[in-house]
Amino acid sequence: QKTDFGIIGLAVMGRSLALNMADHGFKVGGYNRSRMVTEDLVKEHPHENFIPFYELEELVRSQERPRKFLIMVKAGKPVDLVIDQLVPLLDEGDMILDGGNSFFEDTIRREKSLKEKGINYFGTGVSGGEKGARFGPSIMPGGDMEAYGHVAPVLEAIAAKAQGEPCCAYMGPDGAGHYVKMVHNGIEYADMQLIAEAYLLLKYVGGCSNREMADIFDEWNRMELKSYLIGITAGIFREKDDLSDQELLDMILDSAGQKGTGRWTSLESLKQGVNVSMITAACNARIMSNRVDPRKAAQSLFVSPEKKQPADKKAFGEQVRNGLYTAKIIAYAQGFELLAHASGEYGWNLDYGRIAAIFRAGCIIQADFLDDITHAFEKNPGLTNLMLDPFFLEKINAGQESLRHILAMAIINGIPVPAMSQAAAYLDASRGMPVGANLIQAQRDCFGAHTYERIDREGNFHHEWRLTDA
Numbered sequence: 001q002k003t004d005f006g007i008i009g010l011a012v013m014g015r016s017l018a019l020n021m022a023d024h025g026f027k028v029g030g031y032n033r034s035r036m037v038t039e040d041l042v043k044e045h046p047h048e049n050f051i052p053f054y055e056l057e058e059l060v061r062s063q064e065r066p067r068k069f070l071i072m073v074k075a076g077k078p079v080d081l082v083i084d085q086l087v088p089l090l091d092e093g094d095m096i097l098d099g100g101n102s103f104f105e106d107t108i109r110r111e112k113s114l115k116e117k118g119i120n121y122f123g124t125g126v127s128g129g130e131k132g133a134r135f136g137p138s139i140m141p142g143g144d145m146e147a148y149g150h151v152a153p154v155l156e157a158i159a160a161k162a163q164g165e166p167c168c169a170y171m172g173p174d175g176a177g178h179y180v181k182m183v184h185n186g187i188e189y190a191d192m193q194l195i196a197e198a199y200l201l202l203k204y205v206g207g208c209s210n211r212e213m214a215d216i217f218d219e220w221n222r223m224e225l226k227s228y229l230i231g232i233t234a235g236i237f238r239e240k241d242d243l244s245d246q247e248l249l250d251m252i253l254d255s256a257g258q259k260g261t262g263r264w265t266s267l268e269s270l271k272q273g274v275n276v277s278m279i280t281a282a283c284n285a286r287i288m289s290n291r292v293d294p295r296k297a298a299q300s301l302f303v304s305p306e307k308k309q310p311a312d313k314k315a316f317g318e319q320v321r322n323g324l325y326t327a328k329i330i331a332y333a334q335g336f337e338l339l340a341h342a343s344g345e346y347g348w349n350l351d352y353g354r355i356a357a358i359f360r361a362g363c364i365i366q367a368d369f370l371d372d373i374t375h376a377f378e379k380n381p382g383l384t385n386l387m388l389d390p391f392f393l394e395k396i397n398a399g400q401e402s403l404r405h406i407l408a409m410a411i412i413n414g415i416p417v418p419a420m421s422q423a424a425a426y427l428d429a430s431r432g433m434p435v436g437a438n439l440i441q442a443q444r445d446c447f448g449a450h451t452y453e454r455i456d457r458e459g460n461f462h463h464e465w466r467l468t469d470a
């Protein structure tokens with residue numbers, strides 16, 4: 001049987017994308033290393049457009065040239081193993097897409113070595129989890145621009161649609177697609193952490209029950225915070241436990257996992273010299289959460305601060321909403337600044353407005369808010385930091401008092417809010433306040449003759465410090 005597209009790796013994401021393609025009328029050939037996975041898929045979800053293959057060679061033979069394959073296996077070594085198996089069977093001009101969360105430097109390496117063999121390789125970020133993959137993800141392909149035309153019709157057909165436009169766009173050469181996906185995930189970490197902090201504030205300072213928070217989040221989801229994550233969080237607050245008479249959220253261990261994309265974003269930002277402190281704070285918050293036993297053991301060691309409740313619970317809820325929105329703007333400003341920096345560094349010519357546009361639906365961070373970001377970059381493609389866009393500037397100026405107030409309440413009550421704290425620190429360091437670096441330069445010059453610049457004269461100066469205690 002002839003196929004239009006081959007999918008290698010039929011676990012949750014691979015199978016969902018295969019069925020999505022099949023729904024859109026493409027003949028999809030599927031292959032999985034272990035045969036049982038393919039058999040289960042055919043049994044559970046028979047589809048006239050899905051054709052199972054049990055030999056890779058046969059899948060390759062089922063296609064006209066240029067052949068197109070989507071690899072959906074675990075990031076890292078497994079991707080290289082599939083490429084090594086597949087490439088000897090291919091001809092020049094054939095195309096391989098990697099739809100996993102691969103590290104962008106691996107993608108750059110693979111793209112380069114396959115180009116030498118005449119194979120077009122596309123690092124393709126796919127966001128939206130299982131449901132997104134099945135019914136419309138957000139897709140971020142990066143690779144050879146001309147070759148993109150061969151896969152664009154399929155990718156754009158299966159992508160989510162926002163105001164009728166597909167949430168899929170060519171991102172740039174080699175690692176650009178996976179880089180954008182990595183930063184998407186970094187922003188996802190920050191966004192989730194901010195929501196978790198809003199939850200802690202509402203619960204432990206505001207005294208709200210899960211039920212009340214469900215209603216609050218439903219309300220927020222009709223306003224400027226409207227987003228996929230706020231929506232599912234409202235639902236999570238309502239979920240009953242099947243194994244006890246409790247609410248499920250209260251039965252979940254307070255310790256978060258992470259697979260690495262947030263950490264990559266943070267490491268990469270330090271390499272680039274860009275401050276994504278809120279993403280880093282979100283990674284660190286997950287690290288702290290994993291210290292389950294030490295945290296428990298320390299409970300009796302440290303004195304807890306005296307509780308200070310807000311005078312007006314409803315007004316406090318409003319402040320949390322405003323503070324969360326303000327901090328969210330700052331998190332996205334940091335993430336997009338990293339993209340801008342990387343675009344210059346790697347020569348990708350990223351289109352930030354377009355990136356925000358394909359995040360509007362399908363992906364985990366999908367939100368109406370992304371429309372505002374698209375507009376900001378459309379108005380000013382050279383915008384260096386989102387906070388400086390007039391729309392967002394006004395929002396930050398209107399919301400920062402709330403952010404400061406809820407932070408103060410969190411600190412007084414001993415509630416850890418690292419991402420929101422970083423939002424305020426970033427804002428204050430950005431808005432022209434002294435940051436104390438004159439003293440740091442003095443110290444550097446004092447102990448290491450590293451020199452300093454003066455504010456009244458050009459050039460580098462060294463001072464023979466007349467310290468007596470040094």
Ligand code: 6PG
Nearest residue numbers: 127128129185258259260261364
């Ligand atoms: C997406 C998600 C997804 C990611 C999960 C889990 O865009 O669909 O980002 O790619 O794997 O969110 O990530 P962590 O396990 O690191 O939290």
